[in-house]
Amino acid sequence: QVQLVESGGGLVQVGDSLRLSCVISQRTTRVYPMAWFRQAPGKVREFVAAIDWSGGKTYYADSVKDRFTISRDNAKNTIYLQMNSLKPEDTSVYYCAAEPPVAGHRIGDDYNYWGQGTQVTVSS
DSSP states (O other): OOEEEEOOOOEETTTTTTEEEEEEEEOOOOOOOOOEEEETTTTTOOOEEEESSSSSEEEOOTTTTTTEEEEEGGGGGGEEEEEEEGGGGGGGEEEEEEESSSSSOGGGGGGGOOOOOEEEEEOO
């Protein structure tokens, strides 16, 4: 079984930075493509960023491109989301997800494993 635990969320000001982490616990040594999604109150879940198993290929939503960076450290079983120049519209619960049908997949329903989420609030 695979468990994902996010951390690093919080309350920040417009223009601040924040780094989210997602630790992957599993019984195998399999390395999964991963992604970050977010969901704001009253809105649908949206794709934020994804990364392949090696970290060599990354994918971003247009709304976060050039501000957010996804990365991974497979030795630590952890993926990260570095978020810079935060805006009020980035306020959401952020979720990490694992095992899509293909790396970079942008439909959350097709991921097999999810974390519990971490709240990010950007105050103006």
